[in-house]
Amino acid sequence: MQAQVTLSKRERHYQFLYLILMLLTALIFMGIIFLRGFESPFSDNDIISVQLLEEKAKFDQKQKSSFKVLDSTFSMINKITDEGAQPFEENNIMYGINDVAGYYQNGENINDIRKEAYPQIAEFYKMYFNDKKIISSKTENIKNFEKQFEECSIGFKEKKSQLFQRETVLNSRSQ
Template sequence: MQGQITLSKKERHYQFLYLILMLLAALIFLGIIFLKGFESPFSDEDIISIRNLEEKTKFDQEQKFTYKLMDSTFSQINRLTDQPPQPFTENNIMNGINDVANQLANDNTTDIRKDAFPQIAKFYKMYFDDKKIISSKTENIKSFQKQFEECSIGFKEKKNQLFQRETALKSRTQ
């Protein structure tokens, strides 16, 4: 007969601690082996943050130039009256709108503020088109008023001629 080996309560606690320590040692050992070549995502964090700051300062400098361009383009559009724009002025405005739209189009910055420039250019284009529509409608209204005045004068002359004919016919019949 074989005798069973029984462990005391104290020995069981030591055995449990021994197994836990062996598990932790195995995890550390395997972690070192498998994660040795793994690059930490936190190691480049400083470099990435410095690059982002550089991009933001570069963007801010380019944005200062773009503000001047946007302000001049908007003031040119806003100065338009109900007269049709001169071709030179229209060309300057369209160049300004295109410059605003393409200001940061080829830039590889990750700043989402660069997406605002094409939207601003679309607004300027719509505003300029509205100003041109207003000028063309004002031109049409002026030409219609002129035609109306000419027609009114012609109508009054015809009315006077008819009145003179009627009075001449009445004077002959009497």
């Protein structure tokens, strides 16, 4: 026959604490074995934060110098009236648009997402410039058509008066 071993309450508490300590020891030992080769993501956190702040400061500094190009290009486009732009003005506007588009394309390693806005701004400027050119050419066409209409109207009135005079002369001869 087997004798049944019963533990007192105190012995059960010690046994429970012993098992918990063994589990923690095993977890620490397994953690050391499996995580020995991994780098901690928290070790480089401060360095990465400093680098991000430096890049943002570099971007902000370069962005301040880009405001002059952005503003001057937009004001040149905005000044185009119904008469259209002169060829040298169009050339300056296109240079300004190309400068805006290529502002961060010169090989600088700035990883700020805001630099992606510059090609979009250049595309907007190009569309705005093309719209202004279309408006000026259509306005010029309308003015030419109005001028031609006036010339035709004057010619038509002259021809009408000439025909009226001929009819009156023919009518006076036939009577």
